[in-house]
Amino acid sequence: MRWMERHAITRDQLMHVIHIGPEQATVIAPELPGSGKQKTVAAYLLVGLASYAISEAKRFDDKEARDLLTRHGAYDKNNHATYFRDGLLGKLVGDKEEGFVLSVPGQNDAARLVKQVTTEPESNR
Numbered sequence: 001m002r003w004m005e006r007h008a009i010t011r012d013q014l015m016h017v018i019h020i021g022p023e024q025a026t027v028i029a030p031e032l033p034g035s036g037k038q039k040t041v042a043a044y045l046l047v048g049l050a051s052y053a054i055s056e057a058k059r060f061d062d063k064e065a066r067d068l069l070t071r072h073g074a075y076d077k078n079n080h081a082t083y084f085r086d087g088l089l090g091k092l093v094g095d096k097e098e099g100f101v102l103s104v105p106g107q108n109d110a111a112r113l114v115k116q117v118t119t120e121p122e123s124n125r
Contacts, residue, residue, distance in 0.1 A: 007111035025050035040083035059099030
């Protein structure tokens with residue numbers, strides 16, 4: 001994938017956070033880094049990256065990111081809309097009804113996130 005080359009992401013790094021099957025990719029990151037807004041941003045970036053790994057044009061559903069947040073115990077119903085608006089502006093293209101794709105700035109942030117998740121010691125996450 002050109003995205004990996006452009007951002008110097010290894011296959012091992014990517015496979016640490018995303019499982020890529022023949023028709024589907026799933027976020028398997030053991031944790032979402034940060035707290036509150038950072039976790040929300042991380043969830044959308046990683047779900048977007050999983051979709052991007054299958055097809056650069058594949059959209060992902062808002063529910064996928066919310067489900068990831070829920071699995072990690074990080075979905076904050078009261079602040080989600082604010083975290084989304086403040087943390088993801090310009091990083092996603094699309095909308096809740098039609099789905100989202102990562103913008104170029106979103107792809108860049110997703111690369112930084114993959115590197116952060118795969119290089120930080122677990123005790124610092």
